[in-house]
Every structure is written in C-alpha cells, then in structure tokens.
Amino acid sequence: xxFVSTKLEGCYVIEPKVILDDRGYFMESFxxxxxxKAIGQSVRFVQDNQSFSTKGxxxxxxxxxxxxxxxxxVRVLSGxxxxxxxxxxxxxxxxxxxxxxxxxxxxxxxxxxxKGFAHGFLVLSASAxxxxxxxxxxxKASEGGIIYNDPSLKIDWKFPASELIISxxxxxxxxxxxxxxxx
Numbered sequence: 001x002x003f004v005s006t007k008l009e010g011c012y013v014i015e016p017k018v019i020l021d022d023r024g025y026f027m028e029s030f031x032x033x034x035x036x037k038a039i040g041q042s043v044r045f046v047q048d049n050q051s052f053s054t055k056g057x058x059x060x061x062x063x064x065x066x067x068x069x070x071x072x073x074v075r076v077l078s079g080x081x082x083x084x085x086x087x088x089x090x091x092x093x094x095x096x097x098x099x100x101x102x103x104x105x106x107x108x109x110x111x112x113x114x115k116g117f118a119h120g121f122l123v124l125s126a127s128a129x130x131x132x133x134x135x136x137x138x139x140k141a142s143e144g145g146i147i148y149n150d151p152s153l154k155i156d157w158k159f160p161a162s163e164l165i166i167s168x169x170x171x172x173x174x175x176x177x178x179x180x181x182x183x
Contacts, residue, residue: 001015001017001028001031001034001035002017003038006085006101007094007097008087008098008099008117009092009094010039010114010116010117011085011099011111011112011113011114011117012038013109013110013111014038014073014109014110014111014112015107015109016029016108016109016110018108027108029075030073035073035112039114041114043071044135045073045135046136046137047133047136047137048132050129050130050131051130052127052129052130053128053130054123054126054127055124055125055126055127056122056159056163056164057165057166058120058123058157058159058164058165058166058170059120059122059167059170060084060145060148060170061086061119061120061146061147061148061173062143062145063088063145064136064138064139064142064143065180066142068136068138068139068141068142069115069136069142070134070135070136071112071114071135071136072119072134073112073113074103074110074111074112074119074133075108075110075130075131075132076104076129076130077105077129077130078105078127079104079123079124079125079128079129080104080105080106081102081122081123081125081130082102082122082158083101083103083120083121084098084119084120084121084155085099085113085117085118086098086117086146086153086155087117088117088118088146088179089116089117090181096152096176098154098155100155100156102124103121104125115135118144118145118146122157122159124159144181145169145170145173145180146173146174146179147170147172147175148164148173149161150176152175152176152177153176
C-alpha cells in the first residue's frame, strides 16, 4: 500500500497494491500494522458502515464532537464518488481548508480522515456503494454538520447544483462559522 499525504495534516489517500491475473484481482484492503505505521498513530476501528446512493446524491458534511469524535477510513465498493474532508480543528494551521479525492471501484483508493474533520461525498456515477470504518461508535447527541455549499470552504463539487440530491437535514446545516464546535 502507498500512503499519500494531503495538504491537510493527518489525511491520507491510500493506494492499494492490486494484483491482477486471468481470474480477476486480489488486494489487501486493510492491514492494521501497515496502517498504523504509515499514519504514525494507533487507530482501532470499531464500527463499519455502508451506504448505497444514486447519481447526484450528496451526503455531508458530517462529523462527531468531543469524546465521540470519529476517524474514518472510507472507500467505494462500486461506482465513483467525490470525497471531501474539511479541517475543523480550531488550532490547526489548515482550519477551514478542504481536500477532495475521487474514490472509485476502478481506482480502489481509500481515504483516511482523522478526528477533527467534517466529511462528505457526492456520487458521480449512476450509483455507488460507499463503505467506511469508524474508530468510535456513532452518538446522535454528538452529531455536527456544515452546509455543503458554505462559500468560505470553496468546495468544487464538480456537479451542477441544480441536480444535487440532498437530504432535508443536510440542506439545513449551518455555515462553518456557526457550526457546533468539534472539540
């Protein structure tokens, strides 16, 4: 596996080694020892989540606060998404900055998003199955969110705004400056 640093400290794009032959392919999608050594910290995943969405569905930007904050390791099992992480760590030199990566079943890339980041994704293909590991259990009372089109974030979703499919909850999220503090 190749771990590629991003401009946001702690976020990594992970490129697996895919072994192809006439039967198909094999890849190691996760190895705790390799993962922890590459990111320089101990992360223990305790919950796996999966979603299915159609083209134009935008989920996010979500995070968990306080003791329920979550690090996530995300990937796409089928289809293609634009995945986004936003640094919401108040003392970070990259606070309010974001990084995007295209994840697909074709490129098999994964994205590690540490605690202190908001996360969201947009389905670019006809449909997508999205899978992610969390290092903490979901807690409704600790839920936070930021509106997907906050102008201060300057996220280019690479999709016509008029064609986005967004939950009512996500349409009502606050701007970053008014959002629930992550810590």
